[in-house]
Amino acid sequence: AQSVSQHNHHVILSEAASLELGCNYSYGGTVNLFWYVQYPGQHLQLLLKYFSGDPLVKGIKGFEAEFIKSKFSFNLRKPSVQWSDTAEYFCAVSSGTYKYIFGTGTRLKVLA
Amino acid sequence: NAGVTQTPKFQVLKTGQSMTLQCAQDMNHEYMSWYRQDPGMGLRLIHYSVGAGITDQGEVPNGYNVSRSTTEDFPLRLLSAAPSQTSVYFCASNAGGPEAFFGQGTRLTVV
Numbered sequence: 001a002q003s004v005s006q007h008n009h010h011v012i013l014s015e016a017a018s019l020e021l022g023c024n025y026s027y028g029g030t031v032n033l034f035w036y037v038q039y040p041g042q043h044l045q046l047l048l049k050y051f052s053g054d055p056l057v058k059g060i061k062g063f064e065a066e067f068i069k070s071k072f073s074f075n076l077r078k079p080s081v082q083w084s085d086t087a088e089y090f091c092a093v094s095s096g097t098y099k100y101i102f103g104t105g106t107r108l109k110v111l112a
Numbered sequence: 113n114a115g116v117t118q119t120p121k122f123q124v125l126k127t128g129q130s131m132t133l134q135c136a137q138d139m140n141h142e143y144m145s146w147y148r149q150d151p152g153m154g155l156r157l158i159h160y161s162v163g164a165g166i167t168d169q170g171e172v173p174n175g176y177n178v179s180r181s182t183t184e185d186f187p188l189r190l191l192s193a194a195p196s197q198t199s200v201y202f203c204a205s206n207a208g209g210p211e212a213f214f215g216q217g218t219r220l221t222v223v
Contacts, residue, residue: 009152032210043216044155044202051210090154094210099145099170102154 002027004093006103013081014111021076021106023091033074034092034100035065044090050074061085083112114138118203118215125193125222133188133218135203141213143206144186148172148199149217155202161186193222 007022025031035047048059055067065076074091091103119134137144145160147170157170161180175197177189186205190197200219204212 004154034211036214044214046211049211092155094212099157099160100147100155100204100212102147102156104152104154 002093002095002101004091004101004103006089006091006106008106009104010107010109012109012111015083016080017110019076019078019081019085019108021089021091021108023074023076023103024072025074025091025093025101026072027093027095029095032094033065033067034094035059035063035074035076036090036092037087038090038105039087047076047089081108081110083110086110116203116205116213116215118201118218120218121216122219123221125190125220127193127195127222129193130189130191131193133190133201133203133220135186135188135215136184137186137203137205137213138184139205139207139213140183141205141207142183143208143212144180145170145204145212146176146178146186146188147202147204149202150199158188158201190220195222198222 003026005024033050036044037047047063048057050057050067058064089106092100094100116137142163146158147155149155156172159178161167167178200217203215206212
């Protein structure tokens, strides 16, 4: 069965620090990979997605992620976080057209 | 273009009550699904539909019913609410491609 693991449940950073959130998945076939962000009290928003092609994907708000097939990983990065990046981040995998498997989420708190 | 609309946004139920969470999309998407979000567990798939008249169970279907009489609507029914169903519920739709569009969520509390 597919699964998604997010290694860090809680991360606290100071503004301007660099961010890397880990995401590993287990599935042997072709996958589509996503990172979603959920700001406090709001719904899920798509940060970035990977379907195929260049494994380094750039998303909104300065986020990027790298797909490493050999490691089954899709880590999220941002060179310099801002207070407004405080949110919960979810990695998700889809191998088909409508079923998503989500990780358990990482709560990021950025200190001003 | 409203996208995926969920109603209500907040609801408090007593144990044993029934209710329906509404989900509507105006993008003519074939695929719709319901997820629940619980702390430390991410989002888990409850039920999904691949088109009008076709539904199937996801990972956590117990206690929930769905139907899909039209392309636009995919309501989620709780027949007899239990405290374990306290959660945030998200509806999603997609057009058959890998990217889903999520509604704003319904926060349900069962007391």
